[in-house]
Every structure is written in C-alpha cells, then in structure tokens.
Amino acid sequence: xxxxTQTPRYLIKTRGQxxxxxxxxxxxxxxxxxxxxxxxxxxxxxxxYFSETQRNKGNFPGRFSGRQFSNSRSEMNxxxxxxxxxxxxxxxxxxxxxxxxxTGELFFGEGSRLTxx
Amino acid sequence: xxxxxxxxxxxxxxxxxxLVLNCSFTDSAIYNxxxxxxxxxxxxxxxxxxxxxxxxxxxxxLNASLDKSSGRSTLYIAASQPGDSATYLCAVSPVAGGxxxxxxxxxxxxxxxx
Numbered sequence: 001x002x003x004x005t006q007t008p009r010y011l012i013k014t015r016g017q018x019x020x021x022x023x024x025x026x027x028x029x030x031x032x033x034x035x036x037x038x039x040x041x042x043x044x045x046x047x048x049y050f051s052e053t054q055r056n057k058g059n060f061p062g063r064f065s066g067r068q069f070s071n072s073r074s075e076m077n078x079x080x081x082x083x084x085x086x087x088x089x090x091x092x093x094x095x096x097x098x099x100x101x102x103t104g105e106l107f108f109g110e111g112s113r114l115t116x117x
Numbered sequence: 118x119x120x121x122x123x124x125x126x127x128x129x130x131x132x133x134x135x136l137v138l139n140c141s142f143t144d145s146a147i148y149n150x151x152x153x154x155x156x157x158x159x160x161x162x163x164x165x166x167x168x169x170x171x172x173x174x175x176x177x178x179l180n181a182s183l184d185k186s187s188g189r190s191t192l193y194i195a196a197s198q199p200g201d202s203a204t205y206l207c208a209v210s211p212v213a214g215g216x217x218x219x220x221x222x223x224x225x226x227x228x229x230x231x
Contacts, residue, residue, distance in 0.1 A: 006160075033216045042223050043206075048216040056217035090160055094216075103148060103210040103219060108161040 002027065004093050004109035012115045018079040021112045025072050025093030031104065032074040034066060037088040037111070049074055086116045119144045121209050123222035130197055131230050138192040138225050140207035145185045148210045152181050152192050154203040155224070161206065165192070197229045
C-alpha cells in the first residue's frame with residue numbers, strides 16, 4: 001500500500017511569488033491535514049480537509065489556502081511569498097471517518113521543502 | 118491549552134544501550150497519543166499509537182506506555198542501534214476539537230554512537 005506522497009520535494013521561490021504543493025493520501029484515507037515545520041516554531045497546523053470540505057483551520061494568514069479533490073488528493077497554495085514562509089511543509093492523512101472518532105492515526109508524507117529567497 | 122513537553126531535547130547514548138524518551142502533557146483529556154520519528158529533512162514516521170484506554174503498545178524493540186493521570190508517556194527503545202538516530206516526537210490528540218487541536222512536542226534528538 002503506497003504511503004502519503006508529496007510533490008515537489010524541494011522548491012526555491014522568490015519573495016512575492018506563489019507556490020502550490022500537492023499531497024496524495026494513502027488510498028482510502030479521506031482526511032488530509034497540512035503542517036508547517038520550522039526550527040523555531042516546530043510543527044504548526046495549517047488546515048485539515050475531509051471529503052473536499054475544510055473542517056479545521058490554523059492561525060495562518062489568508063495567503064495560505066488549500067483544497068481537496070474528490071479523489072482525496074489535496075493541494076495547498078501560498079501566495080505572495082515571504083522570507084518567513086521558508087519551511088518544511090508536511091501533509092498527513094488519516095483513515096478516520098469523521099463520524100464518531102475525534103482524530104485518527106496520522107501518516108505523514110516526506111514533505112516539501114520550500115525556500116524563499 | 119494543551120502543552121506537550123519532551124525532555125531532554127537531545128540525548129546521546131552508546132550502541133546497545135536501552136533508553137527511555139519522555140513526553141509530558143498538561144491536559145489529561147486526551148483521545149490518543151502517537152509517537153513519531155523524524156530523520157533530518159524528512160517527514161514523520163509513525164511508530165506507535167496509544168489510545169486513551171490503553172496503557173501500552175509494543176512494536177519490535179519499541180514499547181510506549183501511557184499514564185493519563187500523571188500526564189506522561191514514555192517510549193522505551195531496547196538495544197539501541199545507530200539506525201535509531203533521529204528526532205522522536207510525540208503528539209497528543211484531544212477528545213474534542215479536531216486535528217487543529219493535535220499538539221506536538223518539540224522532540225528529542227537521539228544520537229546512538231557505534
């Protein structure tokens with residue numbers, strides 16, 4: 001069974017540009033969460049999607065957005081990039097159904113390393 | 118607000134030693150606790166998941182315990198190997214609030230010296 005796949009693995013952008021990151025969850029998983037990881041702040045929650053609906057959102061500016069497609073693949077977009085957006089962006093999928101269980105076991109991808117110059 | 122602490126931040130041990138990593142949390146109303154390892158520049162690999170109703174889980178040389186009343190979980194690694202060198206993180210999921218309330222510790226960086 002394939003794991004969580006994130007693309008691209010590495011990318012370099014300049015300030016003011018925008019970037020789109022992709023995440024394909026484990027087959028059958030409908031929940032996809034996104035996180036930003038930096039040395040100073042650790043792992044910070046961005047948002048979570050379930051069946052194409054954003055269920056949860058972290059404390060990030062509106063420049064950070066995302067979506068989920070009918071096949072559960074998810075994308076996140078960061079517009080007007082700033083130097084501080086340089087980070088490892090991780091997505092995680094979960095098999096929980098969203099009905100009775102609050103959260104399920106999280107399975108992470110390898111991440112997308114974004115460098116903003 | 119849930120706070121998760123992992124002490125020590127870094128640990129260096131000789132190969133073959135048994136070791137314990139600690140994870141402390143302030144709010145005992147948790148749904149589950151998950152242990153991960155992270156290699157440099159890579160994603161998080163799930164090691165063990167303990168539901169709130171469980172006391173421990175085992176996988177190979179790894180054993181994780183959970184004591185909700187004291188707000189503590191430990192990850193025991195037996196007969197450590199250089200390949201175990203990585204950063205170990207714990208994550209605590211709440212009973213309510215969804216994924217935005219999952220709280221991660223800052224990790225313990227483990228180095229196993231051959």
